[in-house]
Amino acid sequence: MDVVYVDNNATTRVAPEVIEAMLPYFGQWFGNPSSMHTFGGTVGRKLQEAREKTAAFIGAQPEEIIFTGCGTESDSTAIHAAIASNPEKKHILTSRVEHPAVKNLFEHLSKKGYRTTFIPVDRQGRLDMEALEKSLTEDTAVVSLMWANNETGVLFPIETIAPMVRDRGIVFHTDAVQAVGKIPMDVKAAGVDMLSLSGHKIHAPKGVGALYVRKGVKYSPFLIGGHQERGRRGGTENVASIIGMGRACELAADHLKMQSERVRGLRDKLEKGLLDAVPKSMVNGDRENRLPNTTNISFEYVEGESILLMMDRLGICASSGSACTSGSLEPSHVLRAMGVPFTAAHGSIRFSLSIYNTEQEIDFIIEKLPPIIAKLREMSPFWKP
Amino acid sequence: MWEYTDKVKDHFLNPRNVGVIEDADGIGEVGSLACGDALKLTFKLDETQRIKDAKFQTFGCASAIASSSALTEMIKGLTLDEAAKVTNEDIAQYLGGLPKEKMHCSVMGRDALEKAIAYYRGEAEKKPEGRIVCECFGVTDMEIERAVRENNLQTIEDVTDYVKAGGGCGNCHDAIQEIIDAVRGKGPVPKEKPLRLTNIQKIKLIEETLDREIKPALKKDGGDIELVDVDGDRVFVKLHGTCATCAASQVTLKGYVESKLQELVLPQLVVEEVQ
Known part of the structure; x- marks a missing residue:
């Protein structure tokens, strides 16, 4: 059948071109990109290429991309970084229709003493912009709103929201896992501080994601360990999948x-x-x-x-x-x-x-x-x- | 993806006895659209008072449809006294078992059958007996008690799987636990600290703990404490008397007041002093 x-x-099918790009890095090119020898260094250069491709796809600079293990990790990292960088602020804001990766994290933080606001949507799934604007306070550490809803596909006007939030000195994160690859995206034009994406929604494999962190945004790592990702995400890189992600971004741009x-x-x-x-x-x-x-x-x-x-x-x-x-x-x-x-x-x-x-x-x-x-x-x- | 037996799949894909008997002797309707499943059962008796025909209409998932279909097959040929003995466990067994989370589908079948028999016997429409415990799904203490007893349920999760109670907002979990304990012969056991409290419960408990445990201890040293506000898990207090001027007041606040409140009210509470 x-x-x-x-x-x-x-989830999506892994594109044949992506599999082809990944295969050598399971076999012949198994090196650790952090190694000093040429063998590992070659892999390191491929990793850098993947970073450049991923960055180019969303209009970012390569050094603004952190590779992660999944979209959920990107979301968690972003929101934790925002609240860790603003320890005096105790209010966080999101919407009522977020993916569990954000929704459940907010509920968790609410139990930890954060005041949380969940902005409602209307019958069409559109965000209540008035409620959003009214809810932003001096105590707000981060606003996290999805770009596209996973269940309905409804888009939030991120380009309008991002400046409104940032003008008040509040960090703005968007979970763009569903939007990336389906609509054109330019993080600079949109003006977001942080943006999450996931490999397996754009024909790359499961187990790889990325977080865009705008240059100048305060950041603190979620996974603390080695100097990988310039100290912003410890742990040996998932090399083959990251290379697959880079290739998937290239293809997605063409598609x-x-x-x-x-x-x-x-x-x-x-x-x-x-x-x-x-x-x-x-x-x-x-x-x-x-x-x-x-x-x-x-x-x-x-x-x-x-x-x-x-x-x-x-x-x-x-x-x-x-x-x-x-x-x-x-x-x-x-x-x-x-x-x-x-x-x-x-x-x-x-x-x-x-x-x-x-x-x-x-x-x-x-x-x-x-x-x-x-x-x-x-x-x-x-x-x- | 649910693991359904072949028999469940068969009764779902090829349901037996779908429809409504027009001149039915027994009619039983349970569930609602809001709950996500509903069943209308009708049956007709023959001259010897045995169930000659039974039909169903079901709105619900695969296991709800299969349970209804199985029920109509099971009761054909039975007297009403025999049919009245059919339990939800019988329905599940007939189907070779149901996933635990789907047991409420078999309970719905049993409930519809009971209603249909009561209808025939002219017994007054039974109001749900007892007091509503789960407001999300309108489940009473009697229904929960019966499910616990008949199916030897052990946990709140079990109860949710069988009668849905506790599957919504979760506010009734303590009440369900009390029913389980009562049925299982445990007397009122010392209540475990609830993990979730409403704001009012939380504030009340903080006040009680301050009055009962903390104030008397501080007063011994000529001090006192006043509750100013509670915001989420942050407790704002004001220190009075010797406490207010004591150099070690922060130690008192964090080391004693906070740890006492964490122990007796909620582990995540943070105490902050208001000047």
Whole structure:
């Protein structure tokens, strides 16, 4: 059975070009980039190249890039660095719809005595800008807001927020894990202090991430150890994966146009096809300001896990914000923060595409999913045709 | 990804007896859209008072659909007295087991069956007995007690898996623990320090601890302490009497007051002096 993979916000296929770039560094070129000998030094130079490619992709300088183990580590490092550099400030701010990497860290810090503010969003998942501005105080150490939401793809206006926050002397961090590679990005133009990205969302392998720290921003390391990453992140580098990340950034830069045209086109086709074929279905999130690859659709009166399992039988891989799939008993915190009614939240499915998806795959989903919803609705006591 | 047995998958993908019996003898409806699962069970009796036919409609995950389907198969041919003895464990066993986190699906089946039988017998619609313990999912102490007893549940997590109680905000965890302890024959055990307190609980506990433990000790040396404010885990106090002028007041504050509050209220509390 062929797999139709439309779960690219969860993780992506490692690009063949990336694998090819990485392989020598598992075998022949196994050296430690910190070594004094030429053998290790050669590897060190490749690492530097990867740093240059990653930096160039987001408009940064190479020395502003710290390689990490994942997006979560980048987020944790950034937020800890910001509060460690501002020990007198005891207020931190984020939104109600962040990824657990930020949300749970904020809840943890709240227990440690930090005053935390979670800014609400509206029905479309748009940030309450007025509430944000009102909540910034002299005691605020850091504001951390995601660039793109992983569940809905909704974009926050980072270019507007960053100066508003920084003008008040507050550190601004953005979790851009979902946005990088899908929309054009320039950290200098956006004016952010710190930005997190993750390898495996942009066709590099799992286990590698990066943190951009603007030159001049106070920083203190999270992993303390050797002098790797110029003392800003101890631990021997994950060489092959970092080289893969550099290659993935190069490819992603070439593919940005494809994202905004072809991937967007396929996403729009899928969305329209499903909304037309399935009554009582709706898109969650602001359709105007959204990643080109993501759509989050609610099918009312049916439950998400059931939909996923029936699609799974056909090889279709997607995700759901329903309670039964979240491992808790309540539906996704993102949909609840948006005020999506329970009738719809339990039956929400996220499709996230990549450049590897084909028109045939989209047609296949549009053909196969409506009968699945119809079958489940026939079983549902709430469904009144 | 849940690990479902082949039997669960079969009953999910090929559910038996989907629908509603129009002239049903018994009707039982449980759950709600808000909770994420719901079941409507209907059955028809034959002339010998045995269940001739049973049908279901379910909104929910794969295990909820499979549990409902299994239930309709299990009760066909039974008398109502026999059907009344079907437990949630029976439903789970019929399916070759359910993931622990999904046991509430089998409980929902049993509840719908009980309601449908009560409907036929003309028993008054049973109001959920007892007092609501879990407000997020509207679960009463009686329901929790029954689940603990019938399934030999040991922990709060178990209770959440079986009847959902405690799976929302978590404010009822202490109350659930008390029910578990009571059922399991333990008397009221010394309450473990709760890890999470509401602000009001926290402030009250800090006040009590100051009055009971700390003030008497300070007063012996001619000092006193006053609670000014509590912000998150920061406790602001004012020192009076000899404490206020004592050179060792910081030692008193951190070494004694703070460690006492950390021990008796919450380990993460920080005490700060207000001048």
